Amino acid sequence: MTHKEDLSDINKLISDIKQKKLITSYEIALKTEEIVEALISKRNWKHADELMDLIKLCIKFCTECLPQEATATNIMRHILKVIREEFEVVSKKKTEIQSLHQLVTANPNDVLDYTTPLKDLKMSLLDHLSEYKVELETSTDNIATQAAEHIHTNEIILTVGKSNLVEKFLKNAAKKRSINVIVLEQAPLYQGHEMAARLAKANIQTTIIPDSAVFAMMSRVNKVIIGTHTVLANGGLRAASGVHSIALAAKRYSVPVMVLSHMYKFSPIYSASHKQEAFNVMASPANVLPYSSGPILNKVQVLNPVFDYVPPELVTLFISHQGGNAPSYVYRLLSELYHQDDYYL
Amino acid sequence: MEEQKIKQYFLKIIKEEEDVSIGVAAIRTLLEIIRQSKSETVQELELILKDAINIMKNLNIPVAGITSGCELFLRFITLTTLDASLKEVRARMLERGQMFLKKLNESRNKIVRIASDFILDGSSILTHSRSRVVLQTLIEASKQQRQFHVFVTISAPDDSGKHMHKDLEAAGIPCTIILDSAIGYIMEQVNFIMVGAESVVESGGIVNKVGSYTMAVCAKEMKKPFYVLTESFKFTRLFPLNQTDLPAEYKYNSEKRKNIDLQKAHPLVDYTPPSYITLLFTDLGILTPSAISDELIKLYL
Numbered sequence: 057m058t059h060k061e062d063l064s065d066i067n068k069l070i071s072d073i074k075q076k077k078l079i080t081s082y083e084i085a086l087k088t089e090e091i092v093e094a095l096i097s098k099r100n101w102k103h104a105d106e107l108m109d110l111i112k113l114c115i116k117f118c119t120e121c122l123p124q125e126a127t128a129t130n131i132m133r134h135i136l137k138v139i140r141e142e143f144e145v146v147s148k149k150k151t152e153i154q155s156l157h158q159l160v161t162a163n164p165n166d167v168l169d170y171t172t173p174l175k176d177l178k179m180s181l182l183d184h185l186s187e188y189k190v191e192l193e194t195s196t197d198n199i200a201t202q203a204a205e206h207i208h209t210n211e212i213i214l215t216v217g218k219s220n221l222v223e224k225f226l227k228n229a230a231k232k233r234s235i236n237v238i239v240l241e242q243a244p245l246y247q248g249h250e251m252a253a254r255l256a257k258a259n260i261q262t263t264i265i266p267d268s269a270v271f272a273m274m275s276r277v278n279k280v281i282i283g284t285h286t287v288l289a290n291g292g293l294r295a296a297s298g299v300h301s302i303a304l305a306a307k308r309y310s311v312p313v314m315v316l317s318h319m320y321k322f323s324p325i326y327s328a329s330h331k332q333e334a335f336n337v338m339a340s341p342a343n344v345l346p347y348s349s350g351p352i353l354n355k356v357q358v359l360n361p362v363f364d365y366v367p368p369e370l371v372t373l374f375i376s377h378q379g380g381n382a383p384s385y386v387y388r389l390l391s392e393l394y395h396q397d398d399y400y401l
Numbered sequence: 402m403e404e405q406k407i408k409q410y411f412l413k414i415i416k417e418e419e420d421v422s423i424g425v426a427a428i429r430t431l432l433e434i435i436r437q438s439k440s441e442t443v444q445e446l447e448l449i450l451k452d453a454i455n456i457m458k459n460l461n462i463p464v465a466g467i468t469s470g471c472e473l474f475l476r477f478i479t480l481t482t483l484d485a486s487l488k489e490v491r492a493r494m495l496e497r498g499q500m501f502l503k504k505l506n507e508s509r510n511k512i513v514r515i516a517s518d519f520i521l522d523g524s525s526i527l528t529h530s531r532s533r534v535v536l537q538t539l540i541e542a543s544k545q546q547r548q549f550h551v552f553v554t555i556s557a558p559d560d561s562g563k564h565m566h567k568d569l570e571a572a573g574i575p576c577t578i579i580l581d582s583a584i585g586y587i588m589e590q591v592n593f594i595m596v597g598a599e600s601v602v603e604s605g606g607i608v609n610k611v612g613s614y615t616m617a618v619c620a621k622e623m624k625k626p627f628y629v630l631t632e633s634f635k636f637t638r639l640f641p642l643n644q645t646d647l648p649a650e651y652k653y654n655s656e657k658r659k660n661i662d663l664q665k666a667h668p669l670v671d672y673t674p675p676s677y678i679t680l681l682f683t684d685l686g687i688l689t690p691s692a693i694s695d696e697l698i699k700l701y702l
Binding site: 386 | 473476477480501504515519633634636679680685686687688689691695696697699700
């Protein structure tokens, strides 16, 4: 089998993401899981090592084509860990993760040989993956049900742009409490307008303000609740452009910043990892300055970056389906999600 | 082994093998003691090792590295000890000890690999004193054709920065030596700070050559990332609350401890609290300071 055939599914996934056929991270996550599941069940692999190499190849391919897209690779990286775990269960051997303790106690005979063929591995892997799929599907609801723990009556919540997860979270809170939501419109795509419309439809007190008014409004805000594109390994965020200034304003007024995030958004990547230019994407400048603007187009340079880096000091809490965690705890979540050997491929 | 022999063996490693850190040299000495020991019981062996550690600590060499390395090794001995005859136990200790040592020797390469990715083209880096792992990381980044500039402090009182400067120049890396008092002056020009550590304490802070704390406070104020490169065998069970709380054996060499009023002596190391450290690059991966206590708890539970 050639590599091209090997990766045709992944190729499709990448082009779907690029052409915006898959827009939300949730869609990407589900699709990726399906692809890997199909790969495990249909492909003729002989042992865990071969399968892992195949998935690693997919990850490398994805990172190369879409360096900013962390969801797909995170799902695959997590499945690598699932394979390692299932292998240990089926073969009844155990390894310890790399730690100071392991450094001291390791035995030379403890190294696992993933090339041992195991009959039951495929079945138990598929079982595990269907469980994982349910986890993905229920993640949004699980996060949303925590809303009442974090939002109190008559609080003023500030959010930005459009996020399905934040929308569900706020609606859930509004079922039990009366809340007041301020939505930043998020120029130049103005996705905040749609978000505000949806919240208003659910009978939530909603105010929409321009991005520039964030500092003026912050003094009366009780909580900032936002979504993010990726959570980086140091607890920082790769979030929508403009979030950094919101977080700074929140810090100035000591307003807590809560970030809602699915587990698959936690990425073992640091912002300063080599290829810094891969951090951001530039969107079409037409939204900032339309092509119909005339002669000024030749005279100015128009930039429309998509992402902001938000340092971990500015984030108060991450809320995932496992509950709330501080940014300093992200490393721990990562070690539960992924195997250390798969962090950097 | 008698006292004199232990001293000789230990000092010989330090003198002849420049690349070996003090902790590893101490561990190698302890392994050699096990090999030659004629002790009858494990307990006796442990006593002999503890005596040897005390001997090494009194040789006018920075104690921080020796303490953490030996502590880890003693833990290793405890965890290896089995219900078997001492002869078997000793054989196993030696075998696993060699493996342990091999891992320690590999750890620096691991750090170099992950840390050199953080050195971007066109960056300016500030470093303090001389650290072997920082030096190798810089050399590795330069081998990957990255262009960057390094500022090195002279680092009184032993002027170890001069040695670092010489090594960097030999590797063809553009570098400038600065006064220790010029840390504040230079800070606005650098992108980040990269230092080594003599030991990493339980809070996630570090004990390092005096002046590191000054640099970290300065870096925090000017919002520059402060990176620490350190091997995991330097993790120590110590929780200093402030500078005076650091053990005297860390701060002053053995000769001073015996002869001089410590109020009047200059400390050799200082303690940098975790809040000033951005990330620690270790052979266990890139860790935030809070991850350190996790690792230590797992080991000494």
